[in-house]
Amino acid sequence: MKIAGRPCRTIWTRPDESVxxxxxxxxxxxxxxxxxxxxxxxxxxxxxxxxxGAPLIGATAAYGVAFAMKREPSSxxxxxxxxLLQATRPTAVNxxxxxxxxHDALHNxxxxxxxxxxxxxxxxxxxxxxxxxxxxxxxxxxxxxxxHARKQRTLNVLTHCNAGWLACxxxxxxxxxxxxAHDAGIPLHVWVDETRPxxxxxxxxxxxxxxxxxxHTIVADNAGGHLMxxxxxxxxxxxxxxVTRNGDFANKIGTYLKALAxxxxxxxxxxxxxxxxxxxxxxxxxxxxxxxxxxxxILKMTGRLxxxxxxxxxxxxxxxxxxxxxxxxxxxxxxTGFITERGVCPASEAGLLGLFPERK
Amino acid sequence: MKIAGRPCRTIWTRPDESVxxxxxxxxxxxxxxxxxxxxxxxxxxxxxxxxxGAPLIGATAAYGVAFAMKREPSSxxxxxxxxLLQATRPTAVNxxxxxxxxHDALHNxxxxxxxxxxxxxxxxxxxxxxxxxxxxxxxxxxxxxxxHARKQRTLNVLTHCNAGWLACxxxxxxxxxxxxAHDAGIPLHVWVDETRPxxxxxxxxxxxxxxxxxxHTIVADNAGGHLMxxxxxxxxxxxxxxVTRNGDFANKIGTYLKALAxxxxxxxxxxxxxxxxxxxxxxxxxxxxxxxxxxxxILKMTGRLxxxxxxxxxxxxxxxxxxxxxxxxxxxxxxTGFITERGVCPASEAGLLGLFPERK
Numbered sequence: 037m038k039i040a041g042r043p044c045r046t047i048w049t050r051p052d053e054s055v056x057x058x059x060x061x062x063x064x065x066x067x068x069x070x071x072x073x074x075x076x077x078x079x080x081x082x083x084x085x086x087x088x089g090a091p092l093i094g095a096t097a098a099y100g101v102a103f104a105m106k107r108e109p110s111s112x113x114x115x116x117x118x119x120l121l122q123a124t125r126p127t128a129v130n131x132x133x134x135x136x137x138x139h140d141a142l143h144n145x146x147x148x149x150x151x152x153x154x155x156x157x158x159x160x161x162x163x164x165x166x167x168x169x170x171x172x173x174x175x176x177x178x179x180x181x182x183x184h185a186r187k188q189r190t191l192n193v194l195t196h197c198n199a200g201w202l203a204c205x206x207x208x209x210x211x212x213x214x215x216x217a218h219d220a221g222i223p224l225h226v227w228v229d230e231t232r233p234x235x236x237x238x239x240x241x242x243x244x245x246x247x248x249x250x251x252h253t254i255v256a257d258n259a260g261g262h263l264m265x266x267x268x269x270x271x272x273x274x275x276x277x278x279v280t281r282n283g284d285f286a287n288k289i290g291t292y293l294k295a296l297a298x299x300x301x302x303x304x305x306x307x308x309x310x311x312x313x314x315x316x317x318x319x320x321x322x323x324x325x326x327x328x329x330x331x332x333x334i335l336k337m338t339g340r341l342x343x344x345x346x347x348x349x350x351x352x353x354x355x356x357x358x359x360x361x362x363x364x365x366x367x368x369x370x371x372t373g374f375i376t377e378r379g380v381c382p383a384s385e386a387g388l389l390g391l392f393p394e395r396k
Numbered sequence: 397m398k399i400a401g402r403p404c405r406t407i408w409t410r411p412d413e414s415v416x417x418x419x420x421x422x423x424x425x426x427x428x429x430x431x432x433x434x435x436x437x438x439x440x441x442x443x444x445x446x447x448x449g450a451p452l453i454g455a456t457a458a459y460g461v462a463f464a465m466k467r468e469p470s471s472x473x474x475x476x477x478x479x480l481l482q483a484t485r486p487t488a489v490n491x492x493x494x495x496x497x498x499h500d501a502l503h504n505x506x507x508x509x510x511x512x513x514x515x516x517x518x519x520x521x522x523x524x525x526x527x528x529x530x531x532x533x534x535x536x537x538x539x540x541x542x543x544h545a546r547k548q549r550t551l552n553v554l555t556h557c558n559a560g561w562l563a564c565x566x567x568x569x570x571x572x573x574x575x576x577a578h579d580a581g582i583p584l585h586v587w588v589d590e591t592r593p594x595x596x597x598x599x600x601x602x603x604x605x606x607x608x609x610x611x612h613t614i615v616a617d618n619a620g621g622h623l624m625x626x627x628x629x630x631x632x633x634x635x636x637x638x639v640t641r642n643g644d645f646a647n648k649i650g651t652y653l654k655a656l657a658x659x660x661x662x663x664x665x666x667x668x669x670x671x672x673x674x675x676x677x678x679x680x681x682x683x684x685x686x687x688x689x690x691x692x693x694i695l696k697m698t699g700r701l702x703x704x705x706x707x708x709x710x711x712x713x714x715x716x717x718x719x720x721x722x723x724x725x726x727x728x729x730x731x732t733g734f735i736t737e738r739g740v741c742p743a744s745e746a747g748l749l750g751l752f753p754e755r756k
Contacts, residue, residue: 064713228716230694232592232616235711238694243713254694254718256592258617258650262686262724265652290618292625296656326622334590334598334614337697339709347709349699351595353424353602356588358614364622 037201037208037215039067039247045206046092047099047162053106053155055099059086060202064243065339065346074107075100075117082124082131085234089203090277090313091165094134097121098161101138102154109150114142126325129278129315134161162205168310169207171377176213176273176308177220179380183270183304184222190251191217191270194227194260197288198240199275199308209308210273211244213375218250226252227263231288233333233360257290261297272298272305273375279307279314283368283383284321289361295370307366307383309374314388316395321365334358397561397568397575399427399607405566406452407459407522413466413515415459419446420562424603425699425706434467435460435477442484442491445594449563450637450673451525454494457481458521461498462514469510474502486685489638489675494521522565528670529567531737536573536633536668537580539740543630543664544582550611551577551630554587554620557648558600559635559668569668570633571604573735578610586612587623591648593693593720617650621657632658632665633735639667639674643728643743644681649721655730664732667743671736674748676755681725694718 038044047057054073061084062068070086072078078100081087087096104117118135125131141157142150184191199210207215217224226245231237238254245252255263263269272294279285285307298305318324335358338348352358371383381387389396398404407417414433421444422428430446432438438460441447447456464477478495485491501517502510544551559570567575577584586605591597598614605612615623623629632654639645645667658665678684695718698708712718731743741747749756 227719230592230712232590232618238712238716238718240713242716246713246716252716254712254716256617256649256694256720258592258648258653258724259719259721261652261656262649262721265725288618289616289622292621293618293653293657296621296660297653300656334616337699337709337711339697339711340714341707341709347701347707349697349701349707349709351697351699352590352598352614353600353606354700356598356602356606356612356614358598359587359619360616361619361622364618365625 037206037244037248046087046202047095047205049159057081057087057096058202060088060240061086063202064239072096072099073103075104075120078103079120079124082121088236089198090130090275091169091204091209091310093125094130094312095158095162095165095205097131098134098138098158101135101142102151102158105142105150105154109147111143114139126327130312133312137161165205165310166207168377169204169209169212172209172308172310172375173207173212173216175379176375177216179306179375180213180217180222180224180271187270190223190225192225192227192268194229194263194269194272194294195241196229196237196274196291196294197231198236200241200244202240202244203275209310210275211241212308213273214250215248218248224251226250227260227269228252228254229257229260229290229294230254231290232257236288260294264297264301264303269303272303273308276307276309276313277363278324279309279374280318280320280324281316281388282320282385283371283374283388284365286321286324286326286363286365289364292364292366295366299370304372305370307371307374309376311376311378311392314392321367324365326364327362329360329362331358331360334360397566397604397608406447406562407455407565409519417441417447417456418562420448420600421446423562424599432456432459433463435464435480438463439480439484442481448596449558450490451529451564451569451670453485454490454672455518455522455525455565457491458494458498458518461495461502462511462518465502465510465514469507471503474499486687490672493672497521525565525670526567528737529564529569529572532569532668532670532735533567533572533576535739536735537576539666539735540573540577540582540584540631547630550583550585552585552587552628554589554623554629554632554654555601556589556597556634556651556654557591558596560601560604562600562604563635569670570635571601572668573633574610575608578608584611586610587620587629588612588614589617589620589650589654590614591650592617596648620654624657624661624663629663632663634667636667636669636673637723638684639669639734640678640681640684641676641748642680642745643731643734643748644725646681646684646686646723646725649724652724652726655726659730665730667731667734669734669736671738671752674752681727684725686724687722689720689722691718691720694720
């Protein structure tokens with residue numbers, strides 16, 4: 037997608053065999069990039085959410101493995117890198133998927149070839165992600181086109197967190213249908229949940245929608261239920277961090293509340309699901325580990341000062357503790373369906389297997 | 397309740413016939429007070445949320461009418477003051493109730509008596525509010541005592557926004573059962589929704605619970621559903637801004653989402669309802685006007701800088717617009733019941749009329 041008119045991805049290679057990423061902790065206040073050269077750089081970027089979003093985490097981890105192979109192409113170094121990178125974000129199945137793929141591509145290859153193989157495999161992961169996101173958009177566009185044909189007015193889409201192109205390599209997952217509908221001339225407006233505590237909606241989704249020219253309005257996470265009660269939301273499209281075999285799915289904390297409101301108000305609720313985010317090994321959502329993140333994300337907020345510069349302020353009552361679960365699990369029964377790169381399906385084991393019969 | 401060991405109310409009279417209030421826009425960063433001397437001072441304090449919470453708004457408005465009568469005890473001035481004060485917060489039925497009460501006490505009295513009558517009536521409104529809140533706590537304590545007898549462990553109570561003593565004259569509504577249970581030695585812990593966009597939970601509820609020594613943890617508004625799924629919430633108690641005849645109720649934006657999650661997880665969900673917040677003239681919640689507040693509340697955040705001082709930062713993507721509905725309506729069907737000063741009842745017309753038969 038574009039920033040200030042220039043095509044941009046979230047991660048790209050450099051001639052010196054390093055990679056460069058957008059530093060998403062600085063957005064939307066500053067647009068800066070960061071060069072990653074080691075597996076530790078990559079692990080740190082994932083842990084600090086310099087890069088975030090399941091697909092981009094997977095791509096960054098893949099390059100982390102490549103950097104490990106460049107430094108020391110031994111099997112011990114490979115295992116160490118896989119362990120280091122896996123530990124950064126336990127909820128993200130895509131991370132595990134990318135690391136397993138790197139492992140499978142490398143473990144029985146000669147040491148002398150390992151770096152080149154790893155580098156090519158990481159690039160392939162990136163290209164495949166772009167194509168997956170593009171196809172999610174193609175299938176989601178058909179849904180939005182149908183909805184617009186019925187409503188005959190500007191469509192209001194609600195999204196939570198940032199499952200946008202900034203979370204992927206390009207296009208985004210939940211935003212891909214939005215961008216493609218916008219580009220196809222379907223009039224739409226996006227309600228952007230600000231998504232506390234890290235405000236990825238207000239800072240990242242609003243930023244990228246604005247940069248692409250899509251009409252949008254930021255709302256507090258608390259507002260979505262009221263907007264749905266008032267008939268001001270036509271469809272919800274959210275990303276997913278991990279889908280289990282039965283269609284339960286983990287996503288950013290608060291997704292479950294929006295799904296409840298969607299059901300209560302008859303609003304269709306879709307998860308945008310790239311197939312690497314499906315965890316076929318988990319029967320249901322009850323066993324998904326939920327990451328507990330730092331209390332500082334609740335107690336502090338970063339923004340631009342009126343006089344220029346960026347500052348962090350403490351917003352809560354001094355001395356009060358905070359808890360910060362990063363994700364929740366939305367039961368499959370609450371979702372209308374999933375938009376995958378192979379098409380749209382019900383949020384159920386039968387629905388998923390209908391599109392991915394090889395997993396039966 | 398107490399601050400730094402000293403008993404404190406949210407509004408009190410001064411020897412010079414002015415009133416003094418805690419400036420709640422400065423909390424929790426600074427504890428300062430403000431003196432109000434005119435109806436305009438009172439209207440401004442209500443509009444800027446120097447005072448907030450249905451009962452405290454009513455009490456402040458009552459003193460606003462008294463100040464108007466001090467300046468000019470004519471019927472025209474009375475009408476002007478009532479109109480000025482009513483326009484400050486259209487959703488708050490308690491405000492209308494207090495103003496009607498002042499009108500009824502004053503409109504056919506001699507001009508020479510009007511200030512003294514108004515001053516006494518405003519004081520009576522304050523004292524009655526304290527007693528109403530105390531009795532909500534007595535009835536809520538019985539509920540919590542029962543729950544504790546069944547669970548035999550620390551009770552986890554979730555609350556949204558600030559329906560605490562800072563929202564009232566003393567005790568609070570939703571917090572009164574909490575304070576009384578704490579004082580009675582029932583072990584409890586409160587999950588405090590931060591309550592975006594104004595963060596009344598993180599700033600005010602956390603502040604007052606901390607000052608009274610009640611264990612509590614601040615969470616993002618997004619987290620409550622997950623906590624309930626995980627069995628970590630035993631009961632929700634929230635305030636109400638306005639209850640309609642059938643038991644629907646308006647409260648701070650986001651209350652509806654928590655009620656949905658409570659029902660989905662079998663967690664009891666109570667509204668703490670002082671009777672002046674019941675609007676017997678409205679059949680159901682569909683006609684409650686919802687206040688649209690400033691976008692700045694979404695786009696900016698105020699807090700303490702690490703080096704000292706308080707600053708406001710812009711947190712969202714530059715140029716992105718925001719919408720800010722202040723309240724939502726929770727349908728009666730989602731609530732377990734109401735805790736009123738006369739006892740606990742189902743959230744229904746029959747339930748309310750059982751406790752307030754004079755309204756039949």
